Amino acid sequence: MVDASPPNGAESDSQTQPQVEQQKSIALVDDDRNILTTLSISLQAEGFATRVYTDGETALKALLDNPPDLAIFDIKMPRMDGLHLLQALREQSSLPVIFLTSKDEEPDEALGLALGADDYITKPFSQRLLVARIRAILRRSELVRATPEEAVQENLPEPVVRGRLRLDPARHLVDWDDKPVSLTVTEFLILEAMALRPGVVKSRNQLMDAAYSDDVYVDDRTIDSHIKRLRRKFRAVDPEFAAIDTLYGAGYSFSDG
Incomplete structure (x- = not known):
């Protein structure tokens, strides 16, 4: 099981799934450790490798130094929220990004898409819908390689x-x-x-x-x-x-x- 409680916002790499060729990696950025744990377990069960980060500042450096195939950001986070994280990321990277938003964050949701997010999911969300969105975006973006x-x-x-x-x-x-x-x-x-x-x-x-x-x-x-x-x-x-x-x-x- 992925450890969704890394110290000081550091990343945690999942190792529970057997390594297979072309396994896609997904970075999860959220200050809610329960959501990180739930998402990690769900995505690992679908065959993805996951990394988790509990704040935007730590995530930004990691995403630039060692990019995953896709990232999922919460909007409301300490130190650097999801919008500022996306803005900083887009200055150097076109990494596919999905936002997780609450229903009362619709203006942020629109701003996130305008800043360059590829999709958004509204909380509470269906795990099946999230996986479907991830696979659709990965299919489009994997042609880069x-x-x-x-x-x-x-x-x-x-x-x-x-x-x-x-x-x-x-x-x-x-x-x-x-x-x-x-x-x-x-x-x-x-x-x-x-x-x-x-x-x-x-x-x-x-x-x-x-x-x-x-x-x-x-x-x-x-x-x-x-x-x-x-x-x-x-x-x-x-x-x-x-x-x-x-x-x-x-x-x-x-x-x-």
């Missing part, structure tokens, strides 16, 4: 080239003028939806459908926040980047001219 040979074997999509943009859906890689741009799973899916049909205006609802599963409901203005983050990331490699157009009242489009 696919080699070109694996892409061919699995009949994965070919790279998409639109002017100075190159999207590789099989490996979740993005280049602009041959310079890499690191995107979260959600940001990638939004950009891909626009780039596949350059010049065609995509409504916020259409972009939400491309980026989120059917059982995730977000305010349409969350898409605006993702677009701002996309522009900021591309302008970090090209200050003149202007390929994402806004048609006010209608939506967004990608211009490859």
